[in-house]
Amino acid sequence: MLTSPLRQLTGLDALFLTQEATDTPMHIGLLMLYRPAKSSRGPVRFKDILDTFRQRVHSAPVFHQAVGKVPLGLDHPFWFEAQQLDIEFHVRHIALPKPGDWRQLCIQVARLQARMLDRTRPLWEAYVIEGLDNINSLPAGSFAIFFKMHHAAVDGASAMAAIHALHDLQPRAAGVEPPPAYRPRPRPGPMSLLGRAYINRLSSPTRWLQAVRDILPIPARLRQGFREHRLQSPHARRSTRFNGPISPHRVVEARFFKLDEVRAIKASAGDVTINDVMVTVVAGALRKYLEAKGELPEFSPMAMIPVSFRSEGEREAGGNLVTAMSLAIHSEIADPLERLQRVHQEARSAKGYTTAIGARTPLDLAQLIPPQIASLAMLRAGTGLMFSSGASAPVNTVITNVAGSRVPLYLGGAELVGCAGFGPIMDSVGLFHAVMSTGDSITIAINACRNMLPDPGFYAECLQLSYDELRDAATESPRRRQ
Numbered sequence: 001m002l003t004s005p006l007r008q009l010t011g012l013d014a015l016f017l018t019q020e021a022t023d024t025p026m027h028i029g030l031l032m033l034y035r036p037a038k039s040s041r042g043p044v045r046f047k048d049i050l051d052t053f054r055q056r057v058h059s060a061p062v063f064h065q066a067v068g069k070v071p072l073g074l075d076h077p078f079w080f081e082a083q084q085l086d087i088e089f090h091v092r093h094i095a096l097p098k099p100g101d102w103r104q105l106c107i108q109v110a111r112l113q114a115r116m117l118d119r120t121r122p123l124w125e126a127y128v129i130e131g132l133d134n135i136n137s138l139p140a141g142s143f144a145i146f147f148k149m150h151h152a153a154v155d156g157a158s159a160m161a162a163i164h165a166l167h168d169l170q171p172r173a174a175g176v177e178p179p180p181a182y183r184p185r186p187r188p189g190p191m192s193l194l195g196r197a198y199i200n201r202l203s204s205p206t207r208w209l210q211a212v213r214d215i216l217p218i219p220a221r222l223r224q225g226f227r228e229h230r231l232q233s234p235h236a237r238r239s240t241r242f243n244g245p246i247s248p249h250r251v252v253e254a255r256f257f258k259l260d261e262v263r264a265i266k267a268s269a270g271d272v273t274i275n276d277v278m279v280t281v282v283a284g285a286l287r288k289y290l291e292a293k294g295e296l297p298e299f300s301p302m303a304m305i306p307v308s309f310r311s312e313g314e315r316e317a318g319g320n321l322v323t324a325m326s327l328a329i330h331s332e333i334a335d336p337l338e339r340l341q342r343v344h345q346e347a348r349s350a351k352g353y354t355t356a357i358g359a360r361t362p363l364d365l366a367q368l369i370p371p372q373i374a375s376l377a378m379l380r381a382g383t384g385l386m387f388s389s390g391a392s393a394p395v396n397t398v399i400t401n402v403a404g405s406r407v408p409l410y411l412g413g414a415e416l417v418g419c420a421g422f423g424p425i426m427d428s429v430g431l432f433h434a435v436m437s438t439g440d441s442i443t444i445a446i447n448a449c450r451n452m453l454p455d456p457g458f459y460a461e462c463l464q465l466s467y468d469e470l471r472d473a474a475t476e477s478p479r480r481r482q
Contacts, residue, residue: 026150028421031254090121109146156434280336282329302396417441446459
């Protein structure tokens, strides 16, 4: 029997709904590549994949819960269990036309990424994509699954937890387990929801008090950080071609790198992190791309870096438990090793700001936004007025790092061999980078406005060239010290 408690969206979760429009879908995309199964049963069939979803639909709330509004918008929405769960609506089957190459796959994924999810159903879709006949490193019979999950329901960490729940740690014969009975809890009536809204309004003073407690210590923590030289002065914010109003059209791309090589770069560069290395690669790619357009900045572009603050006990929780830090990535620096060290210094300072402000403070402040204002999409309208000209750019791109599985994963016997993530873009932030690790590889994938980045293949080449330069410089650096 499948049941789950009634759960309400947080203020931050609800913002991903109110910020959404037809030209700004707010879902997370995941492209997963699979080798064919090695079993006597033959290749994995679409029916096998459908059976897997039916067996696992209970494994994460995103798969079986839909958004339900409170009457008159008096409170944030709730997650209600779908009364009818149609797996064949959510899981779809398509194929690339010949020759079935990487470029075609990216074009198809970009089109799917640009479409909003149906809010009357659980907020996810999965597209099984066959016909990958001309993609390097993938053997015959390989397939892909492109997954979409709304950002109101999951952040990067909880999205990966849901994906892991669909997979096995060992190859297995598909379709052997009967699915659990789906018996959804009845949806609460309007009066019940209004009663909950009234109780929540009574708790408003407590939320305001918590917000005040969060905010009051911040100035003292910031002053101490500057005294101890852990914090640097904020950088000026300026615009690039990725700041301004976006179109409804998307482009996606991805490059895959060897995780062992990235670890070697990290080891040779001293006290840096893998995230520092990948941010430096992105910064170098931005430098190459903008230089080719005659737009090389003399300033450091700014990136927003989402940071998860999930505790061990919140690993399986849905929704968004993230904050964000603003990071200067120094694309104006030509030398890749010097850029890496500057990125590392900036990251330490940015983490200091996040600590001083408090990771959960933005979540607490989002709870104070009146639902009536959010439901009227006034925040989206205000954001559009502020950033539509690109005159004021809070950040120039987003770079998120999501940890994938360190062990092999299998779907119906087929092995997951690669994963690329695509986050949402919005006005004034028209380029999103997602760094993901899967097994022995690590990926940098982009989702961008097609008007701002009309040549995604060239940008992918810039990512590869930036990585190669950093790897070669890191390899040469120890020799110079000998």
